[in-house]
Amino acid sequence: MTGPQQPAGEPRPTPGPEQGSTTTPGAPGLSSSADRPASTQTGTNDGPGSAEHQGAGSAAPAAGQALATPTPSDGAGGPPDFVTGVERTGMFGVHGAGDTSGYGLLVREPSTPVPAERPYGGWFDEVADTLFAAMAERGVPAAAVERVTVAHSEITFYLAREHLSALLWIVRDDPGLRFELAASISGVDYGPGVPRRLHVVYELLSMTYRRRIRLEVAVDVDDPHVPSAVPTYPTADWQERETWDMFGVVFDGHPALTRILMPDDWEGHPQRKDYPLGGIPVEYKGAEIQAPDQRRSYS
Amino acid sequence: MTRSRTPETPGAVPDGPRHSRETRTTEGRMFTVTGGDWDDLVSEVGGEPAGADGGFESDERIIVNMGPQHPSTHGVLRLILEIEGETVTQARSVIGYLHTGIEKSCEFRNWTQGVTFLTRADYLSPAFNEAVYCMAVEKLLGIEVPRRAQVIRVLLMELTRISSHLVALATGGMELGALTGMTAGFREREEALHLMEFLTGLRMNMAFIRPGGVAQELPEGYRERVQAFLEVMRSRLPEYDKLLTGQPIWQGRTEGIGVLPLEACMQLGVTGPVLRSAGLPWDLRKTMPYSGYEEYDFEVPTATEADCFARFRLRLAEIHESLRIMEQALAKLAEPGPVMVTDRKIGWPAQLSLGSDGMGNSLEYIRQIMGESMESLIHHFKLVTEGFAVPAGQVYTAVESPRGELGCQLVSDGGTRPFRVHLRDPSFVNLQSMPAMSEGGMIADVVAAVASIDPVMGGVDR
Numbered sequence: 188m189t190g191p192q193q194p195a196g197e198p199r200p201t202p203g204p205e206q207g208s209t210t211t212p213g214a215p216g217l218s219s220s221a222d223r224p225a226s227t228q229t230g231t232n233d234g235p236g237s238a239e240h241q242g243a244g245s246a247a248p249a250a251g252q253a254l255a256t257p258t259p260s261d262g263a264g265g266p267p268d269f270v271t272g273v274e275r276t277g278m279f280g281v282h283g284a285g286d287t288s289g290y291g292l293l294v295r296e297p298s299t300p301v302p303a304e305r306p307y308g309g310w311f312d313e314v315a316d317t318l319f320a321a322m323a324e325r326g327v328p329a330a331a332v333e334r335v336t337v338a339h340s341e342i343t344f345y346l347a348r349e350h351l352s353a354l355l356w357i358v359r360d361d362p363g364l365r366f367e368l369a370a371s372i373s374g375v376d377y378g379p380g381v382p383r384r385l386h387v388v389y390e391l392l393s394m395t396y397r398r399r400i401r402l403e404v405a406v407d408v409d410d411p412h413v414p415s416a417v418p419t420y421p422t423a424d425w426q427e428r429e430t431w432d433m434f435g436v437v438f439d440g441h442p443a444l445t446r447i448l449m450p451d452d453w454e455g456h457p458q459r460k461d462y463p464l465g466g467i468p469v470e471y472k473g474a475e476i477q478a479p480d481q482r483r484s485y486s
Numbered sequence: 487m488t489r490s491r492t493p494e495t496p497g498a499v500p501d502g503p504r505h506s507r508e509t510r511t512t513e514g515r516m517f518t519v520t521g522g523d524w525d526d527l528v529s530e531v532g533g534e535p536a537g538a539d540g541g542f543e544s545d546e547r548i549i550v551n552m553g554p555q556h557p558s559t560h561g562v563l564r565l566i567l568e569i570e571g572e573t574v575t576q577a578r579s580v581i582g583y584l585h586t587g588i589e590k591s592c593e594f595r596n597w598t599q600g601v602t603f604l605t606r607a608d609y610l611s612p613a614f615n616e617a618v619y620c621m622a623v624e625k626l627l628g629i630e631v632p633r634r635a636q637v638i639r640v641l642l643m644e645l646t647r648i649s650s651h652l653v654a655l656a657t658g659g660m661e662l663g664a665l666t667g668m669t670a671g672f673r674e675r676e677e678a679l680h681l682m683e684f685l686t687g688l689r690m691n692m693a694f695i696r697p698g699g700v701a702q703e704l705p706e707g708y709r710e711r712v713q714a715f716l717e718v719m720r721s722r723l724p725e726y727d728k729l730l731t732g733q734p735i736w737q738g739r740t741e742g743i744g745v746l747p748l749e750a751c752m753q754l755g756v757t758g759p760v761l762r763s764a765g766l767p768w769d770l771r772k773t774m775p776y777s778g779y780e781e782y783d784f785e786v787p788t789a790t791e792a793d794c795f796a797r798f799r800l801r802l803a804e805i806h807e808s809l810r811i812m813e814q815a816l817a818k819l820a821e822p823g824p825v826m827v828t829d830r831k832i833g834w835p836a837q838l839s840l841g842s843d844g845m846g847n848s849l850e851y852i853r854q855i856m857g858e859s860m861e862s863l864i865h866h867f868k869l870v871t872e873g874f875a876v877p878a879g880q881v882y883t884a885v886e887s888p889r890g891e892l893g894c895q896l897v898s899d900g901g902t903r904p905f906r907v908h909l910r911d912p913s914f915v916n917l918q919s920m921p922a923m924s925e926g927g928m929i930a931d932v933v934a935a936v937a938s939i940d941p942v943m944g945g946v947d948r
Contacts, residue, residue: 271878271880271897271899272878272899272900272905273899275901295900297899298878298879298899298900300880338879338880339625339626339628339879339880339881341880341881341882343880367752368752368755368757369755370755370882370884370891370893370910371882371893371895371908371910373895373908373910375880375897375905375906376906388880388895390882390893390895390910392884392891394766394768394773397773397774399882399884401880401882420753420755421753421754421755421918422753422754422755422756422915422918424918425914425915425917425918426914426915429914433589446582447581447582448581448582448585448947448948449582449585450582457587457590458589458590458906464587464590464591464593464594479591479594479595480594482594484901484902484903485871485872485873485901485902
């Protein structure tokens with residue numbers, strides 16, 4: 188942290204590539220996401236909802252093409268970018284304070300999950316192959332899987348929300364997949380300014396094969412609709428209610444999508460990044476400690 | 487049993503020697519009942535002549551609101567029961583009374599401080615919350631915890647499992663009227679907490695497990711204390727069999743009650759003792775081992791009755807297994823080694839000792855950072871003020887807590903604070919099965935069913 192060459196700032200390389208390279212168990216020569224079914228099918232995503240899917244995401248280059256449009260940063264021709272972080276500038280959250288150190292010029296780019304390359308390694312390939320075969324069998328377009336990432340020995344499938352329900356049935360019931368338990372369903376808000384900032388994360392567990400996978404759906408905050416998983420996994424009931432309560436994701440088809448942790452008449456969704464933490468300053472004699480979200484932060 | 491939470495309106499207090507207070511609202515008549523005999527209330531309510539403002543019609547819906555402050559709801563849990571006579575036709579639970587925003591608060595503290603919040607989520611199994619969070623942070627960092635730290639974690643987790651199961655037995659017993667079960671359970675739990683205090687410094691919420699290992703080496707004499715605890719527990723556990731297992735009243739209250747078959751468990755995502763009581767030997771310690779659990783020799787008790795009695799027996803059996811694991815962990819601790827990663831940029835400086843003015847950094851450590859090593863001072867300063875940065879990414883880890891799969895989903899954006907922390911708490915998920923367990927049964931059996939789920943509201947609401 189306090190290396191002589193990088194005092195305090197530790198501007199590391201963008202976490203994206205390192206995340207992919209350290210954990211992707213790949214043969215170096217085999218490459219290109221061209222052999223990934225998901226990315227070869229650009230443009231086949233013909234769901235009527237796909238055009239409006241990106242909503243007002245400011246970074247979407249062509250709103251009409253939405254899901255299948257390659258973004259500039261995704262040279263492989265894959266689906267739109269998944270930004271999972273906020274660009275940060277300067278240090279300590281201080282701006283315009285006559286910085287003479289130069290740290291104010293630091294820019295850290297937002298991270299994006301790097302598409303994994305075949306082979307994914309271990310049983311990941313088997314699961315992916317089985318999934319894509321089952322999708323083809325049931326008429327789900329391969330573009331329903333927008334991206335596959337492998338990081339920290341976990342595999343993540345980024346899905347288009349139009350096909351989420353069909354995919355959930357597949358991963359639960361296909362004899363080669365059998366993800367019987369929806370271990371955790373929850374949300375992540377990547378903050379204002381991030382395209383499709385609200386992510387719904389499904390951590391699925393196969394008790395038959397003793398495997399875990401993650402499904403992730405990204406939606407825009409202006410159109411936060413995701414089909415409910417309750418028909419497939421009844422355990423999703425409360426978990427989706429919590430995600431609605433905390434992040435404001437609307438799960439279409441949920442039997443009773445009401446607040447669960449906050450009072451019924453609460454306004455706002457507390458775990459969104461633009462919702463303040465609250466708190467009051469702590470006063471001492473001659474000094475004051477700000478509320479936790481008002482204090483300076485180091486990164 | 488509370489039948490109304492609406493404030494009393496003036497003039498609503500009826501005259502006469504009544505146990506209940508009646509309020510008339512647009513929703514119908516409401517009664518606030520605290521204590522007293524249920525039969526008295528029923529006869530009183532039903533005894534009035536039916537009419538425009540009279541007693542209940544025979545087909546009138548009666549909705550009983552139980553909690554959130556009620557001795558039999560296992561915490562600040564509110565149950566809404568639609569009853570017909572004493573039979574529950576529909577049951578719903580209302581939660582959120584203990585929501586403290588732990589997940590959000592974590593986003594405003596550094597990674598190490600997150601432990602201090604999460605240990606307070608499910609306050610009866612603090613070691614598990616700490617361990618699962620630290621395992622997630624370590625997965626993001628890509629670091630391996632020293633072996634001795636893993637063994638200490640296992641020791642603490644199993645000790646916590648024992649104390650948590652004892653509370654489950656104790657409060658469950660209390661809620662079903664077995665008060666001696668309560669006193670016995672809390673007596674033994676006190677032994678467990680005393681040992682925890684000796685080992686970590688605090689009885690509960692100890693934040694002893696840190697990213698990278700554990701806070702510090704176990705104190706001198708830990709071996710004898712753990713050994714003594716094992717002996718005490720082994721001598722006292724048979725009492726529970728005498729007191730509860732073979733007791734006809736206890737059996738009558740729990741056998742065949744709150745049945746949740748395996749299919750329902752799978753659909754509702756129920757894990758832990760409730761799932762194992764339905765016959766599936768799913769225990770993450772065996773099926774997806776972590777922290778070196780594959781090296782320990784222990785059984786996963788299962789049952790097939792899927793009722794409250796089976797869950798009670800499983801918890802008792804799991805205490806015995808946890809004692810076995812603790813014994814094996816103690817043997818493994820004979821081998822010395824570091825308890826924290828040696829990377830000075832991650833390992834929190836916690837070389838504590840007891841001084842004349844209380845617990846603080848040890849004198850040797852202060853001498854080192856203040857007088858001997860500039861680097862040490864820099865590391866200390868950077869860690870304590872800024873913390874360490876964690877590479878961007880997302881992970882999910884899971885451990886077998888006393889109540890089932892406790893998962894931790896972590897997202898980092900590369901900074902020194904968590905970007906998102908989510909606890910998949912087994913109490914939260916398992917509590918969804920309350921209606922399936924109790925609809926169609928008696929009101930008294932709802933209490934037994936909830937007690938057998940053993941939800942801890944600190945974990946449910948977080």
